[in-house]
Amino acid sequence: MAALRSGCGTTAHRHAGPHAAVTLTLLAALLTCCVRCAQSAKPSNIILILTDDQDVTLGGMTPMKKAKALIGDAGATFVNAFTVTPLCCPSRSSIFTGRYPHNHEVRNNSLTGNCSSSLWQKGPETQTIPVYLGKQHYETFFAGKYLNQYGKKEAGDVGHVPLGWDQWHSLVGNSQYYNYTLSVNGKEEKHGDSYEKDYLTDLITNRSLHFLEDRSPQHPFFMMLSPPAPHSPWTAAPHFDKPGKDKHWLLRQPVNPMPNSSVEFLDNAYRKRWQTLLSVDDMVEKLVKKLDNIKELDNTYIFYTSDNGYHTGQFSLPIDKRQLYEFDIRIPLMVRGPGIKPNQTLQAPVLNIDLAPTMLDISGLNLSAVNMDGQSFLSQMAPSLRNGTARPYFLIEYTGEGHPTPDPSCPKLGPGLSQCFPDCVCEDAYNNTYACVRTLNKEQNLQYCEFADSESFVEVYNLTSDPDQLENIFKKVDPQILQAMNQRLIKLQSCVGSSCREYK
Numbered sequence: 001m002a003a004l005r006s007g008c009g010t011t012a013h014r015h016a017g018p019h020a021a022v023t024l025t026l027l028a029a030l031l032t033c034c035v036r037c038a039q040s041a042k043p044s045n046i047i048l049i050l051t052d053d054q055d056v057t058l059g060g061m062t063p064m065k066k067a068k069a070l071i072g073d074a075g076a077t078f079v080n081a082f083t084v085t086p087l088c089c090p091s092r093s094s095i096f097t098g099r100y101p102h103n104h105e106v107r108n109n110s111l112t113g114n115c116s117s118s119l120w121q122k123g124p125e126t127q128t129i130p131v132y133l134g135k136q137h138y139e140t141f142f143a144g145k146y147l148n149q150y151g152k153k154e155a156g157d158v159g160h161v162p163l164g165w166d167q168w169h170s171l172v173g174n175s176q177y178y179n180y181t182l183s184v185n186g187k188e189e190k191h192g193d194s195y196e197k198d199y200l201t202d203l204i205t206n207r208s209l210h211f212l213e214d215r216s217p218q219h220p221f222f223m224m225l226s227p228p229a230p231h232s233p234w235t236a237a238p239h240f241d242k243p244g245k246d247k248h249w250l251l252r253q254p255v256n257p258m259p260n261s262s263v264e265f266l267d268n269a270y271r272k273r274w275q276t277l278l279s280v281d282d283m284v285e286k287l288v289k290k291l292d293n294i295k296e297l298d299n300t301y302i303f304y305t306s307d308n309g310y311h312t313g314q315f316s317l318p319i320d321k322r323q324l325y326e327f328d329i330r331i332p333l334m335v336r337g338p339g340i341k342p343n344q345t346l347q348a349p350v351l352n353i354d355l356a357p358t359m360l361d362i363s364g365l366n367l368s369a370v371n372m373d374g375q376s377f378l379s380q381m382a383p384s385l386r387n388g389t390a391r392p393y394f395l396i397e398y399t400g401e402g403h404p405t406p407d408p409s410c411p412k413l414g415p416g417l418s419q420c421f422p423d424c425v426c427e428d429a430y431n432n433t434y435a436c437v438r439t440l441n442k443e444q445n446l447q448y449c450e451f452a453d454s455e456s457f458v459e460v461y462n463l464t465s466d467p468d469q470l471e472n473i474f475k476k477v478d479p480q481i482l483q484a485m486n487q488r489l490i491k492l493q494s495c496v497g498s499s500c501r502e503y504k
C-alpha cells in the first residue's frame, strides 16, 4: 500500500435527504470529496537532493543550517548512514539501482569500469528509480551531475537520455560550476562563466522551481537534484596527519608530518567550498517555500544525502575519498515527509542502496517485484506506515583505480597508482581494492576488511572503543570473531537481491 495522505473517507451519500436544496449541497460536498479523495489516493511526491563528496564525520554538514532546520528538524536524521562504495560513479550507480557494486558492475569512474558505459545503459540503467516510479505514474525530473562519464562521445553523447526521465537537465562529465555543457532532454546546451546565467547550483534550483510550477498536478512527481561537489570543512580530528603505520600499503606511503604545502592546499579547498555549500542550503529553502506555495509540502518526501564522504588530512592523506574509514564511507541523510515525526534522530544503519527501495515503497510498489539488494527504511522513519527490523551487518566494497604507467609529475613513483597530488602522495592504487563487513548493533560495532593486494592485508577496528580507527586489532582479536566476519564477507560478496538481506 502506498504511503498516502490521510484519506477523507466520507460516505456523504448515506445522508442524502429528500429536500432538493439539501441534496444539492450534499452533491456538491460529495463532488468536493471525490476530488479530494482522488487527490489523497495519489502517492506522495519524492525529492532527492544528492550532493557530491559531502562528508558528515568531519563537520561537512555544519554550514547547512537551513537544510537542517527544514528537513532534519522537520523529520528524521539518520546518524548511521553509509555508502556501500566510496567513489562517485559506483556509488551513484548503487543509488539509482539499489544494488551493491558486484551486482551493477560499475567498478570505477572510467568508461572501461562501466561508468555510463553502453553495457550499463543496456543493463542496470533500465532498472532504476525513475523507471519504476514512471510505472507508478510519477512525472520525473532530473537536474545536475549524473555519472562522471555521462554525455561523452564514447558514452552515447548528449543524445542519450536514460530511461525513465520525463525532464532531463544533466551535466556532461564530472562536477563543475562554470564553463560546462548540459544535455537538456538530449540537446546540447553550453554554459559559460556568468554567475547570473551559469552558476550550476542556482541553475538547478531555478529549473526545479519551474518544473514545480508547470507540472501536471494530477500526477505525483519525483525530482532529483544533484548539485556539484562541496568539499568538507577542515576540522582537526584525532586522525588528522596521523601516520597509518599498521594500515594497508597505500596508507603507509604518505609523508608524515604532511608538508606545509599540503596543509595549505587543504585550507584552500576548505575556504573555496563554503560558498558552494551555502548555495545548496539556499536551494533547500527555495524548494520548501515553493512546495508550500503550491500546497504540496505535506505530501512530499524530501531526502538529503551525498554520494560519499571525504577526508582532508586524515592519516596524512591530503584530500579524497576511496578509503574504508568512517570519514569516507559515512554520508549525511535527512528525510522529511508524511508519517515522519519531526526531530527524530535514528540509529538504525541505512545504506545508499536502500534509497531506491524506500522510494519505491513510498510509491506503493510491491518490493518483491523488483530485484534490489537494499531494503526500504520507511519502517525506520515512519513506523505508523510500516514496520520492519534493522539490519545487523552489511557490506562495503571498492575496486581501486590506478594507472598502468608512473605519474609523469612524480617520476619516482612506480606504476599502479593514481590521484597522486599534491606532494606526490597517492590517494588510490589498483591494490587499494577491498571488501569490508560492518556490524553495527547494540552488541557490536566492528569493521572487518580484506584487501586484494600482495599481502592479503586485513584491517579490523572496534568502533566502540576506537571510533577514529587508530588501531588495527587484527592480531589481537579473538580468531572466532575473525572467522565469523570472514564467513559473512564471503556470503555478502556474492549476494543478489533477497540473499543480501538474509543474516546469520
Ligand SMILES: *[C@@H]1O[C@H](CO)[C@@H](O)[C@H](O)[C@H]1NC(C)=O
Residues within 6 Å of the ligand: 073, 074, 342, 343
Ligand atoms: C525541533 O527541535 C528544535 C530544537 O530543539 C526546535 O526548535 C523545533 O521547534 C523542533 N521542531 C519541530 C517541528 O518540532
Ligand SMILES: *[C@@H]1O[C@H](CO)[C@@H](O)[C@H](O)[C@H]1NC(C)=O
Residues within 6 Å of the ligand: 104, 105, 106, 107, 112, 113, 114, 119, 120, 123, 124
Ligand atoms: C560491465 O557490466 C557488464 C554488465 O552490465 C558486465 O558484463 C561486465 O563484466 C562489466 N565490466 C566490468 C569491467 O566489470
Ligand SMILES: *[C@@H]1O[C@H](CO)[C@@H](O)[C@H](O)[C@H]1NC(C)=O
Residues within 6 Å of the ligand: 178, 179, 192, 193
Ligand atoms: C571559462 O572559459 C572562459 C573562456 O575560455 C575563460 O575566460 C574563463 O576564465 C573560464 N571561467 C572559469 C570560471 O573557469
Ligand SMILES: *[C@@H]1O[C@H](CO)[C@@H](O)[C@H](O)[C@H]1NC(C)=O
Residues within 6 Å of the ligand: 195, 196, 197, 198, 199, 200, 202, 203, 206
Ligand atoms: C536563477 O533565478 C534567479 C531569480 O530569477 C536569477 O536572479 C538568477 O540569475 C538565476 N540563476 C541562474 C544560474 O539561472
Ligand SMILES: *[C@@H]1O[C@H](CO)[C@@H](O)[C@H](O)[C@H]1NC(C)=O
Residues within 6 Å of the ligand: 260
Ligand atoms: C610549516 O609551518 C609551520 C607552522 O606554520 C612553521 O612553524 C614551519 O616553519 C613551516 N615549515 C616550513 C618548512 O616552511
Ligand SMILES: *[C@@H]1O[C@H](CO)[C@@H](O)[C@H](O)[C@H]1NC(C)=O
Residues within 6 Å of the ligand: 001, 366, 367, 368, 369
Ligand atoms: C507482494 O508480492 C508477493 C509475491 O507476489 C506477495 O506474496 C505479497 O503478498 C505481496 N505483498 C503485498 C503487500 O501485496
Ligand SMILES: *[C@@H]1O[C@H](CO)[C@@H](O)[C@H](O)[C@H]1NC(C)=O
Residues within 6 Å of the ligand: 383, 384, 385, 386, 387
Ligand atoms: C508498528 O508498530 C508500532 C508499535 O508496535 C505500532 O504502533 C504501529 O501501529 C505499527 N505500524 C504498522 C503499520 O503496523
Ligand SMILES: *[C@@H]1O[C@H](CO)[C@@H](O)[C@H](O)[C@H]1NC(C)=O
Residues within 6 Å of the ligand: 107, 108, 109, 110, 112, 113, 114, 400, 401, 402, 403, 418
Ligand atoms: C577501471 O576498471 C577497468 C575494469 O576493471 C580497468 O580496466 C581500468 O583500468 C580501471 N580504471 C582505472 C583508472 O583504474
Ligand SMILES: *[C@@H]1O[C@H](CO)[C@@H](O)[C@H](O)[C@H]1NC(C)=O
Residues within 6 Å of the ligand: 249, 414, 415, 416, 417, 429, 430, 431, 453, 454, 455
Ligand atoms: C601495491 O601496488 C603498488 C603499485 O603498483 C606496489 O608498489 C606495491 O608493492 C603494492 N603493494 C601491495 C601490498 O600489494
Ligand SMILES: *[C@@H]1O[C@H](CO)[C@@H](O)[C@H](O)[C@H]1NC(C)=O
Residues within 6 Å of the ligand: 446, 462, 464, 465, 477, 481
Ligand atoms: C570492543 O570494545 C568494547 C568497549 O571497550 C568492548 O566491550 C568489546 O568487547 C570490544 N569488542 C571486541 C570484539 O574487541
